[in-house]
Amino acid sequence: MPLPDYIKKQYKKTRTLHGNWYLMNYKYKFNLSRTKVFLKGLKDGVCLGLKCRSCNTVSFPPRLICGRCLVMPDQWVRLPETGTIATGSATYEADDKNRERPLPVIAVRQDGADTIWLHNMPKDIDFHSVYIGMPVKAVWAKERTGSWFDIDYYDALEDPAVELNKKEQEK
Numbered sequence: 599m600p601l602p603d604y605i606k607k608q609y610k611k612t613r614t615l616h617g618n619w620y621l622m623n624y625k626y627k628f629n630l631s632r633t634k635v636f637l638k639g640l641k642d643g644v645c646l647g648l649k650c651r652s653c654n655t656v657s658f659p660p661r662l663i664c665g666r667c668l669v670m671p672d673q674w675v676r677l678p679e680t681g682t683i684a685t686g687s688a689t690y691e692a693d694d695k696n697r698e699r700p701l702p703v704i705a706v707r708q709d710g711a712d713t714i715w716l717h718n719m720p721k722d723i724d725f726h727s728v729y730i731g732m733p734v735k736a737v738w739a740k741e742r743t744g745s746w747f748d749i750d751y752y753d754a755l756e757d758p759a760v761e762l763n764k765k766e767q768e769k
């Protein structure tokens with residue numbers, strides 16, 4: 599097969615060098631300007647999403663740059679406390695060595711938002727009752743401090759779609 603013009607010579611194997619990559623030595627600049635407003639909202643018991651003026655994408659928690667059009671979103675919008683489970687997984691408590699009681703870790707899409715975030719459900723919930731598309735509602739921590747944990751967990755809401763299916767089956 600002929601080589602493209604920009605490749606002058608085809609090598610079977612290029613040179614290899616041993617090296618180490620010290621990831622711990624990296625310093626990252628992290629802009630907290632958006633996070634501060636978001637956390638202040640949580641402290642006040644308000645869910646604030648950040649809306650991109652260019653494509654109307656709402657991120658919750660806020661994203662510094664819109665992933666769709668690469669502009670800085672700057673429009674805060676108040677979101678309801680409800681959302682839907684977008685996906686999830688199982689986790690276990692440290693003392694549950696035989697993994698007998700799975701606990702759900704859920705990715706919640708807050709109503710009115712286009713992004714998801716990871717959260718917990720109440721510890722006494724039956725893991726097998728949790729499903730994708732399940733409606734949930736944020737439960738606030740007793741003492742809010744302006745942290746990510748001001749929403750303690752998401753509790754299950756009655757699903758009108760499930761109720762409708764039950765009524766259909768009863769007929």
Ligand SMILES: [Zn+2]
Nearest residue numbers: 650653664667
């Ligand atoms: Zn955008």
